[in-house]
Amino acid sequence: MDLDQRVVIVTGGSSGIGAHIVSDLLENNAQVIVADIQLPDAANRATGVDYRLCDITDRTSFKKFVDDVYHQYQRIDGLVNNAGVNRARLLVDYYSETPQYKLSNDDFDFMVRVNQKGPFICTQEGEYPFRGRHRRICYSATKAAVHGFTLSWAKELGEFCIRVVGVAPGINEPTPMGDAKHREALAYTRGIKTTNIDEDYSQKIPLGRQGKLDEIANLVTCLLSDKSSYITGTIINITGGKSRG
Template sequence: MRKKTCVVTGSSRGIGRGIAERFGNEGCEVVVNYRSSPEEAEAVVDAIESSGGSAIAVQADVTDVDQVEQMRAEVHETFGPVDVLVNNAGINQDILFKEMSHEDWDVVLDVHLDGTFHCTQTFYDDLVAAEEGRLINISSIVGKGGNFGQANYATAKAGIFGFTRTLALELAREGTTANCVAPGFISTQMVEELPEKIKDRIREDTPLGRLGTVEEVAEVVAFLASDRSSFITGEVIDVNGGKDL
């Protein structure tokens, strides 16, 4: 993967940060995208550069196509065309469906679905022109099984499955792959803030008996971004400790 240019949306924290830093360790040129946390994004850039990689932080709200197009211009000016796009940016707005407003619904679908659409369409020509272009979308176990109080999030994450498989068919003729990673419960700040009794229940319901790590998700993404995955496309890779078993 050395010298590949990789864009990771929403990578100032959590799983996105882990993916960006993993790419940096591979010697990639990494674009750390963020919406509203410049200090955290620059900290990721510093971590990548300290490990010998190259990185820049670029602000862009993925729900705004103009900002995404400006991000592409900044990336091209610094690194050139993009080889790998990881659509990771996401939010949750949890509330029971009976009490869910249109705003609660729209804001989650806007980030996950519109954001994925905007970024993929904006960088589409880059991925097609790349020697081995890679589109990787981050979904969730919730997209498969649903989750109490997350009708908006589950719908958005399920939509990413269909989007990925369709893009895999359309990109295949160009030699570009599209795959999806669906993490289970990962030890991020959001999960760690859950009450301990809920985390205990998650561990009990997971065959491997623990939360996953950001590094474990990033390792799968790095594999899918590499030339070792050249005959894999249209797949949803679960990283969930056997939660579906």
């Protein structure tokens, strides 16, 4: 899948799924520029990647980032809106034990700002899942909004030969998003102990295992290549067959 030095921006490319997307794009000969609020340690940086500090929720900062990238590379071929955040929160604190896990204004604003406003700013300046599970009410809503953006932006940008595709992963190998703090909040919202948070996915996922981050990266690379030249305005689930909901 030779991307032939195409210039691709990956938001949130310093860790987790984004870092795997970056590696896969590199292997396929792309020029990758990462926009992230944190940079990997020198030892963990992929050779050849152009890492830049940038907050995707700050329009001025992202606009300058894009201007600088364009000035340096004279083209931008792809944007991967990967950066995202999650705070496991309940709409109502059914257990009445840990009030900080009830969705607050700050939680709401934080997730909407990064997950929903971020892709809007990045897509505008650079050129889901409808899971109604109560504990993810805000996170799901931000992803559902991105789903809507994908469909409408594909219609608007198609005449300029710009494709817009969503990638919706399911349950995957752990990333920093699922750190100890998140697991504690998630366990609370499920009404279980943190020690019981790891589920037996062999029964719950048709393919019998969690997704690998590299599998998500492979899909993103394929979507950025000419092999996907007629794919736009759709969301591709990569879930091992686990249905939403």
